Amino acid sequence: MSAANDRLNAIKGHLSGNFPNGLLAGEVAIITGSGQGIGKSCAEVFAREGAMVVVTDIDAAKSDQVAADINAAGGKAISVPGDVLSADFPERLVEETVKNFGKINHIVNNAGFTFDGMIHKITDKQWDLMLAVHNTAPFKIIRAAAKYLRKKDGENKCIINISSTSGLHGNLGQANYATAKAGVVGLTKTIAKEWGVFGVRANTVAFGWVDTRLTRAKESGAAIEVGGQKVALGIPTGNKAAGKVNAYADIPLGRAGTAEEVAGSVLMMCTPLSSYITGHTLEVTGGRGI
Template identity: 60%
Template sequence: MSSSSSSAERLSQIAGHLNFPQGLLAGQVAIITGSGQGIGAEVARLFANEGAKVVVSDIDAKKAEDVAQSIKSNGGSAVAVSGDMLDSKYIDELVKKAAEFGEGKINIIVNNAGFTWDGVIHKTTDKQWDTIIALHNTAPFKLIRAAAPYFRVKDGAPRSIINISSTSGLHGNAGQANYALAKAGVTGLTKTIAKEWGPQFGVRANTIAFGHILTRLTAAKEDGAFVTTPDGQKVALGIPKAQGDTKAKAGFEDIPLRRPGSATEAARAILAVASPLFSYVSGQTISVTGGRNI
């Protein structure tokens, strides 16, 4: 939180210099899915620091409420709307509540909610496959479709959609066929939005593909983090400690910057793309990887 606050202060200074005295996202209403923790929570905080009204969406109601409260106690504007992105009714409710909170406006959607459920191809079950595609592709599509009336608007206000992908989607990754397909799919969805809603409505859509970012998804599996599927199955998160230790011991030699990124660094990239500094960037897939895979 402290590194996030100090980086937010520096960003606010930059915004002031660039003539956005109320912040880079002043008055914009943003839905951030999966913002109860990790990258999404940092996005919520950075957006709020830049004047956005933030809708904190997460399946974990307590964490979503905590993020919204911490934003409000820092003088920002936020509301928690918790629920499962795999539930179509929740998606409709999320859009309805966001529009109420935004007094009829929604400017930004960050499709960030997600998790990994790894398996080599010959052992991946239908349920593993279907859940990951549903969460990373179908849910973002349904959210964007439900929010269409708030994006297909000709009032000249900034509107932007950011879909979160991964190096696994761009390059493939052994043990992640489901996640790689889903994260590749996001890029086609993004480009289609850019082409459908750019010409008349000025909506920008971009994909951000992360490499190794330090969250519970990349922490040691032995730490015990898990998510629960709608039918009650626990899915362990993280990567086996031995695998993580090997990468660290090798000095992250596959990453030119030789280190993983923090959730705050990941969130800053999302803020950059959402901000007016990127007003002429649309349809792109931006890798935020410390240079991995170049």
């Protein structure tokens, strides 16, 4: 029986509820920025669904710990820490994955952060850095994996690029981030058109307000160090009146999402249950923006 028929039968089995070993059993997933937050939750839920997970984060200690925890819980994971902006990292990440697990099925380009400023105050470095981490880095990782993904092998293969409602609708103080996240959509659609013939699906997941260090109060002191520069993360809450405003007023569900629950949307798009979805942008917003 051909590999394509094997995959079709597997999909039929999933649709009938026959997935005792998990929705991604035997598949390999690279998840960037998975040392914490949404990326970590994605790594954990992918592992619970049977995937062999490659955890990678700029913070080596966190990356190693997430992989260790997955293995301790009975899953399979390795840690390949590093900076997605380093010239040699994409190739190293891909080759370490294939060396350990023999193949690649899924890439989740989740690594990223914000570097906010009003348009008239954004520096060249702020602008360039957002495009580098959200556009160039994912592109280079995908390009490095091309020789393993561009095969007519019948495998379930999907690339997920993480975007944001800032990229879909723009956002005050985030011209650089919004531009980069809008670019993610174009990259994803192009991959879908070029690699569909190889059975590779490519989709974007655009998050709204999810409770992470990027959406908590900037005054809490969360930061990331990039190229020797400390970049503060979060949303400023210095305006005293802001405390009296319902921050979730325009979210029908009336709350922020959690990293654990939104990771399910990324998982969903990679499973055989989404086998005929490609080039799509899934908004995960609690209804915000409808």
